[in-house]
Amino acid sequence: MPACRAFLDHHPDASLVLVGSAEVLTQAQGWPRCARVTASQVVAMDDPIEAALRHKRDSSMRVAITQLKSIGGQPPVAQACVSAGNTGALMAVARYVLKTMEGIERPAIAYAMPNQADRTTTVLDLGANVDCTAEHLLQFAVMGAALAAAMQDDEAYEPTVGLLNIGEELIKGGETIRRAGELLRAAQAAGHLNFIGNVEGNDIYKGSSDVVVCDGFVGNVMLKTSEGLATMLTEFIRQEFTRGLPSRLAALVAMPVLKRFKARVDPRRYNGAALLGLRGLVFKSHGSADALAFEHALQRAYDAARHRLLERVHDRIVQTMPSIPAVAQDAAPAAPAASDDPARRVA
Amino acid sequence: MPACRAFLDHHPDASLVLVGSAEVLTQAQGWPRCARVTASQVVAMDDPIEAALRHKRDSSMRVAITQLKSIGGQPPVAQACVSAGNTGALMAVARYVLKTMEGIERPAIAYAMPNQADRTTTVLDLGANVDCTAEHLLQFAVMGAALAAAMQDDEAYEPTVGLLNIGEELIKGGETIRRAGELLRAAQAAGHLNFIGNVEGNDIYKGSSDVVVCDGFVGNVMLKTSEGLATMLTEFIRQEFTRGLPSRLAALVAMPVLKRFKARVDPRRYNGAALLGLRGLVFKSHGSADALAFEHALQRAYDAARHRLLERVHDRIVQTMPSIPAVAQDAAPAAPAASDDPARRVA
Numbered sequence: 001m002p003a004c005r006a007f008l009d010h011h012p013d014a015s016l017v018l019v020g021s022a023e024v025l026t027q028a029q030g031w032p033r034c035a036r037v038t039a040s041q042v043v044a045m046d047d048p049i050e051a052a053l054r055h056k057r058d059s060s061m062r063v064a065i066t067q068l069k070s071i072g073g074q075p076p077v078a079q080a081c082v083s084a085g086n087t088g089a090l091m092a093v094a095r096y097v098l099k100t101m102e103g104i105e106r107p108a109i110a111y112a113m114p115n116q117a118d119r120t121t122t123v124l125d126l127g128a129n130v131d132c133t134a135e136h137l138l139q140f141a142v143m144g145a146a147l148a149a150a151m152q153d154d155e156a157y158e159p160t161v162g163l164l165n166i167g168e169e170l171i172k173g174g175e176t177i178r179r180a181g182e183l184l185r186a187a188q189a190a191g192h193l194n195f196i197g198n199v200e201g202n203d204i205y206k207g208s209s210d211v212v213v214c215d216g217f218v219g220n221v222m223l224k225t226s227e228g229l230a231t232m233l234t235e236f237i238r239q240e241f242t243r244g245l246p247s248r249l250a251a252l253v254a255m256p257v258l259k260r261f262k263a264r265v266d267p268r269r270y271n272g273a274a275l276l277g278l279r280g281l282v283f284k285s286h287g288s289a290d291a292l293a294f295e296h297a298l299q300r301a302y303d304a305a306r307h308r309l310l311e312r313v314h315d316r317i318v319q320t321m322p323s324i325p326a327v328a329q330d331a332a333p334a335a336p337a338a339s340d341d342p343a344r345r346v347a
Numbered sequence: 348m349p350a351c352r353a354f355l356d357h358h359p360d361a362s363l364v365l366v367g368s369a370e371v372l373t374q375a376q377g378w379p380r381c382a383r384v385t386a387s388q389v390v391a392m393d394d395p396i397e398a399a400l401r402h403k404r405d406s407s408m409r410v411a412i413t414q415l416k417s418i419g420g421q422p423p424v425a426q427a428c429v430s431a432g433n434t435g436a437l438m439a440v441a442r443y444v445l446k447t448m449e450g451i452e453r454p455a456i457a458y459a460m461p462n463q464a465d466r467t468t469t470v471l472d473l474g475a476n477v478d479c480t481a482e483h484l485l486q487f488a489v490m491g492a493a494l495a496a497a498m499q500d501d502e503a504y505e506p507t508v509g510l511l512n513i514g515e516e517l518i519k520g521g522e523t524i525r526r527a528g529e530l531l532r533a534a535q536a537a538g539h540l541n542f543i544g545n546v547e548g549n550d551i552y553k554g555s556s557d558v559v560v561c562d563g564f565v566g567n568v569m570l571k572t573s574e575g576l577a578t579m580l581t582e583f584i585r586q587e588f589t590r591g592l593p594s595r596l597a598a599l600v601a602m603p604v605l606k607r608f609k610a611r612v613d614p615r616r617y618n619g620a621a622l623l624g625l626r627g628l629v630f631k632s633h634g635s636a637d638a639l640a641f642e643h644a645l646q647r648a649y650d651a652a653r654h655r656l657l658e659r660v661h662d663r664i665v666q667t668m669p670s671i672p673a674v675a676q677d678a679a680p681a682a683p684a685a686s687d688d689p690a691r692r693v694a
Contacts, residue, residue: 087514116579127513130521166474166567167434174477174564201571205579217521218568220513221561224548225569226576232463232552233580233612240608247604254601257594261587265580 001027003294007302008033010295014302017078019064035077039063043089045287052089053096061085065097068280080281080301082272084289090282091128091275098280103317106132107277108140108216109284110147111223112270112300115207122148122159123204123212126273127220134179137163137213139317141184141193143276144211146316150307151300162199162209164218173198180213192320230265272297274304281310348374350641354649355380357642361649364425366411382424386410390436392634399436400443408432412444415627426652427628429619429644431636437629438475438622445627450664453479454624455487455563456631457494458570459617459647462554469495469506470551470559473620474567481526484510484560486664488531488540490623491558493663497654498647509546509556511565520545527560539667577612619644621651628657 001024004016008031015033018025025036039060043052052059067078083090091107100107110124124144129136141161148159163181165173173181181198188195199208201222214222237258241251251258263269267286271293275282281304285297348371351363355378362380365372372383386407390399399406414425430437438454447454457471471491476483488508495506510528512520520528528545535542546555548569561569584605588598598605610616614633618640622629628651632644 114579116582130513164568166477166564167571177564201568201573202575202578204572205575214568217513217524218565221511221548221565221569222572224514225551225572226548228549228552229573229576230580231549232461233577235463236611237608240604240611241601243604243607250601250604254588254597254604257587257590257597257601260590261584264583264587 002291003289003298004028004034005031006291006295007298011302017064017067019060019067021060037063037067043085043093045086047086047089049088049092052086053092059093061090062093062097065094065280065282068098068282076280079305080283082283082285082294082297082301084285084287084294084297086287087127087284090284094275094278094280094282098278098282101277101279101314101317103321104139104143104277106136106139107275108143109219109273110144110276111273112148112151113204113223113226114265114270115205117207119207119210120151120270121204121207121212122151122210123214123219123222124276125214125216125219126223127216128275129216131217132176132215134176134183137176137180137215138183138187138320139277141187141195141211141213142316142320143313144213145193146313147274147276147304147309148210150309150312151303158194159210160194160196161211161213162196162203164204164212164214164222165198165200167200176215184213187320190320192316227267230267268293269296272300274300274309276313279310281305349638350636350645351375351381352378353638353642354645358649364411364414366407366414368407384410384414390432390440392433394433394436396435396439399433400439406440408437409440409444412441412627412629415445415629423627427630427648429630429632429641429648431632431634431641431644433634434474434631437631441622441625441627441629445625445629448624448626448661448664450668451486451490451624453483453486454622455483455490456566456620457491457623458620459495459498460551460570460573461612461617462552464554466554466557467498467617468551468554468559469498469557470561470566470569471623472561472563472566473570474563475622476563478564479523479562481523481530484523484527484562485530485534485667486624488534488542488558488560489663489667490660491560492540493660494621494623494651494656495557497656497659498650505541506557507541507543507555508558508560509543509550511551511559511561511569512545512547514547523562531560534667537667539663574614577614615640616643619647621647621656623660626657628652 017035018028019037019039022038028034039058041056041059043056043059043061061083064081068076068081070076106129108125109128110122111126112120112122115121122144124140145159145161163184165177184195187193196209199212204212241247271286271289273284283297283301285294364382365375366384366386369385375381386405388403388406390403390406390408408430411428415423415428417423453476455472456475457469458473459467459469462468469491471487492506492508510531512524531542534540543556546559551559588594618633618636620631630644630648632641
């Protein structure tokens with residue numbers, strides 16, 4: 001809740017729709033630009049996807065996502081939705097309620113990771129799809145490019161896209177990766193994608209391309225491995241700086257520098273993964289996000305809505321896949337509004 | 348060459364067979380316990396695997412690997428081979444010259460990574476096999492357990508094995524991973540493997556299991572991502588400690604602590620990946636290894652030979668896969684010797 005309040009204070013043009021239990025929502029009584037929608041159920045972190053879909057029709061998660069739907073010709077209540085809930089359930093409910101965008105077979109989870117060039121590398125998929133075809137990877141590339149472009153202020157900038165593969169000295173990729181490379185090169189030749197070719201794991205942090213495409217299994221392992229390594233290194237630094245009095249004194253002296261370093265790689269600043277390929281903007285916050293982290297996720301959802309991410313994904317898909325029919329009128333995203341209303345699930 | 352000299356000095360019970368050009372080998376003239384074998388060719392880092400196999404029959408790489416073969420009933424010249432050459436070529440040549448062990452369909456590359464428990468996590472495969480079946484993953488698990496056990500001084504210790512998978516909240520693994528889980532549980536039930544179940548990317552650095560099994564694509568991405576993240580974080584620390592005079596002074600004060608931290612995660616200390624599943628012990632050093640790093644690779648090869656890694660892999664495979672025929676007599680590894688002779692390729 002403090003994150004929502006801070007977000008409202010920082011964005012006078014935005015409004016929020018808070019979704020949750022009546023009890024939790026009383027905290028937001030009297031807030032400006034803030035609507036409250038009551039939901040009687042909550043999807044638990046360990047709820048099976050089936051349970052979230054079938055037995056919790058009035059969950060805050062589902063009600064929040066429903067705010068993105070245009071019902072009875074009315075424009076949707078909200079332009080984006082942010083949830084810190086169970087990722088698998090969020091994807092399943094969003095897919096069920098919103099449906100997939102025309103031309104997209106599988107929605108994907110995209111996350112902007114810090115890189116050495118002090119920009120971000122948008123990586124997708126991070127776990128929604130375990131077995132991907134070359135066509136899926138192409139769709140991920142198109143959606144990732146739309147996201148990376150939308151998050152830039154420079155309208156003309158065309159994000160570079162890399163295909164995650166393994167070292168040249170070894171047997172390069174499998175059949176799927178090789179075919180994905182062909183499709184991506186074809187899209188590049190047709191002028192629809194700024195594909196730079198294969199990249200390797202270290203390129204994600206080097207910032208060799210704005211977007212990195214991989215299947216959800218590889219992406220998830222990559223993300224979790226990174227979290228594990230960062231945790232280990234941070235813990236080792238802490239241990240070394242508390243080993244004996246001289247080290248503790250050194251820590252005091254070095255504190256401002258260490259704090260600057262910590263802030264620079266603070267994962268809270270990167271919180272908010274996008275669920276792409278749906279007929280609505282859904283963002284996933286880390287489950288253990290604090291107020292600062294959650295505000296960052298709200299900020300990302302706000303930026304995505306403001307920069308018309310939904311239309312951009314749609315337009316790029318239509319351009320890149322000439323065979324796909326145009327998206328039906330009723331499914332077109334609402335016209336961009338000056339104000340933005342990310343709905344929030346309050347667990 | 349300085350690494351080889353240091354290795355000989357540190358191990359009075361070991362001898363070396365150096366393989367390389369006559370010119371390079373003159374540096375080792377007069378060294379104790381050191382034989383020299385001349386090779387007229389060198390496999391370049393960018394040589395295609397085909398070229399290394401067919402057109403460079405007198406490469407230092409191939410000649411070094413040949414030292415592991417028992418020829419005409421004589422015991423092999425060396426018990427282990429260390430090379431810093433092209434990984435793909437090394438695997439291909441080793442496979443061609445030594446052949447795969449009975450019961451192993453695909454050799455794998457295993458690497459011991461540092462973890463938060465101040466032990467190591469042995470991960471395989473790291474890039475030799477892109478498309479793996481569940482059976483391959485089971486074989487990797489057995490070989491990895493043999494390696495981890497051999498590198499322990501405690502003979503009775505049975506290493507724990509985890510199967511790399513993705514978060515529970517998402518769609519867990521694909522068909523292959525699920526089947527591999529079943530095979531591993533069967534091996535565990537039969538008492539042949541200390542399988543602890545699925546692990547995730549962060550568990551590698553947490554040290555949740557001694558061995559982590561994955562296919563070569565995932566393993567390679569994981570390893571390279573880790574390298575990239577470590578490089579980025581190191582660079583950020585350097586930048587913050589050189590940003591302005593106060594930071595530079597703090598760096599001076601914190602230097603001993605930072606050095607201790609650096610030494611603790613120094614990748615050179617972990618140099619030396621094992622090529623497992625061959626009828627001979629082959630180790631791969633990082634291509635850009637310095638003397639300290641290369642000596643660590645020699646040390647690992649020495650330890651593997653001393654702890655009878657080849658026999659251990661063989662025994663475990665025979666135990667775990669009851670259907671496989673016993674390894675033919677002539678392919679059995681030479682009896683463990685008190686002295687050890689890792690052959691070295693000098694590029």
